[in-house]
Amino acid sequence: MDSSVMSFFPDAAGSAARMLSAETDQDTYDAATKVCQVFSGIFFTLLVLWLSFTNGTKLSYIQQASLEKRLLTCCFLCTYVGAFSAFFNFFQLTEVDNFDLDRESSFTLDFARPLEWIMTCPLMQLVLVLMGGSRIPEYRRMMMPGLSVLTLFCGTASMLTTGAANVACFIIGAMVASVMFYFNRVQILEHSAGEECLLFGDSEFRKASLILVFTWVPFPLFYSLSPEGFGVITNILVIQAGWAFLNIVAKFSFIFYIQRVKDNYCSRLKAKREMYSGNIGAIPGQANEAWGGDVTPMGNGQNNAAAAQARKAEGELGAIVIETLNFLGMAQHGDRFMRLLHSAEVRSVDQVEHFTKEECDKLKIPWDLISAVQKRLKVWKLEMTDDAEQALERGEAHYQQESTVQLSAVAEKLQGHYENQNQNSASGSTTPVTGGGGTSVMHVNADAIQTARLDRLEELMSFMQQQNERFQAAGMGKTVFKQ
Structure with missing residues (x-):
């Protein structure tokens, strides 16, 4: 046989070995790179969380703080929700998180999506607990986020399993979610002292809870229809667009509403403080004169606690009246209405709260405005409550x-x-006074x-x-x- 033919076989074998070795090295390099990137991302995420909780105020103090401080903390937590969501959505563009599910129709799961929910949903439940303040038991700070994490763990386990295990994990997750939503309802009752529930009420805490509950309920329903669940819907475009839509609606609506609550509260608090400080800083009797009442000097006790409490009550009444008339589009009549209340010797919200139509007719006060103020006062007590x-x-x-x-x-x-x-x-009695060295009687x-x-x-x-x-x-x- 020709020598060139004989030399061909060793060369071909060597080339194949080198190509196989190069492919193996490339696979090893890619796997090592992915592992290092994933672990680096995890550790830096834990570092961010540690720095946030170490340099921030303890949540036990936040829950007992003023409503203004609690709302500011809730907005910061919502910032973390948005940051984590943005990171994991960009991470889904890579192939690191791709996971092939064992289903009848081939489907690749973006594992960063359930990780995003595990990182963000507990923070949203924590926002509600902090927003409720000291009326919500302290153990809910751990229980409510824990229930959301347990629900998501059951859902993720259902994604990764098949057959009976798939159904069992889904049922357990649905039961845990039901318990979580039940306690969301309980928190509405606790926050309002039994005056509100899921079906009726006007407080901002109730609305925030309803937004969270009603935007989370579609997730398990859509999961059960997708290939990750029971495979009713197999169109990949519909599935990806559906998850994105549900995620955006749930988080955007909740975060924007919490921000709106904070902005509205700060505006009302500013108006309340201005009304109160205006009454305190006024010359005695000047506030009454501005409302068209009699100028009554307050005497030597103008700075005592009773006078300060009276001025504060008048300031609160003025703030509620102004806000109510703004809602009614009658802000230009605020001074007239306050002068009318002052002429009728109405100086505090407690008096307005117990007014009846007969009393308004007797005092010639418009019942429609008093009724509107009473309705707004119920919401005001829930929204402006600072324990x-x-x-x-x-x-x-x-x-x-x-x-x-x-x-x-x-x-x-x-x-x-x-x-x-x-x-x-x-009766002519005298008082004896003893001096040093003798006794004398002195008439006083x-x-x-x-x-x-x-x-x-x-x-x-x-x-x-x-x-x-x-x-x-x-x-x-x-x-x-x-x-």
Whole structure:
């Protein structure tokens, strides 16, 4: 045989071996690159989460904080939801997360999609718990996100299995989701103290809960129709477009609504503070004059707790009336309506809340406007409720009452001493005074005793009032700092 023919076979075998080795090296390189990228992404994600929770305020404090602080935290959590969703959607463009499902029709799963839901859905449940504040039990901060994670784990396991295991994981996930939605309903009742439920109510917390529930329910239904579930729909375009549509609607509607709640609350809080600060900063009687009422001087007690509480009540009433008339398109009549309420001696929201049509007809106050204010007041109490501030106000009222009782007791005691001394003086009694080295009897004039007692009483009451004002000012400063 020719030598060239004999040399061909070793060369061909060597070329094939080199090609096989090159293909093996390329596969190993690609696999190693994917593994390194995945682990790097996981560790950097954990680093971001660790930095966020380490440098931020503890969630136990956030849930007890003012509503303004809670809404700001909810918006930050929504920012994380949007960031994670953007990252995992871009990650789906790669082939790293592709997973071939064992189905009758070949289907490739983008595994980054269930990972996105596992990272974002618990944060959305946490937003609702923090938004509810201290009225929601603290264990819900762990339970509600945990239920959403367990639901998604069951759904992911159902994707990766077939046959009876597929059906079993889907049923377990549906049961866990039902429990989760049940507690969403319970939280609406807890937040409103039983005044609202899934079927009726106007609070923003209830609306946010309904948005989450009704935008999450279609996900398991669509999953059951897709090849990932029971394979009723096999069109790939319909499946991918359906998942994208459901994901965008659920997260965009929830995030935009939370942001809107925060913006509206900050606007109402600004108006409330302006009304309140305007009344406090006014000259005594000036606010009443601006509303067309009588100018009544408030005397020496204008800065005590009762006067401050009255001014705050008037400020709250003005803020609610202005907001209600804005909703009705009657903002230009706000001053007229406030002057009318002031003329009818209506100074607080408690009076407006218990008004009836007969009383309005008797006082010549428009019942339609009062009814609109009462309806808005119900929502206002749910949306503008700050449990921390209310607790401070109750404590201030308690100690103010104790101070008033003490002042009354001291005044009665001094008055009794004065009356006894006056009776003794009228009967001609004397008061012995012992000097150093001898004893003498000194007649005390009744008028001098009366003047001394009254001066002492006035000094004591003035001192007690200053102490009370200092305590009140410290309490109000803490309230503003807390907000």
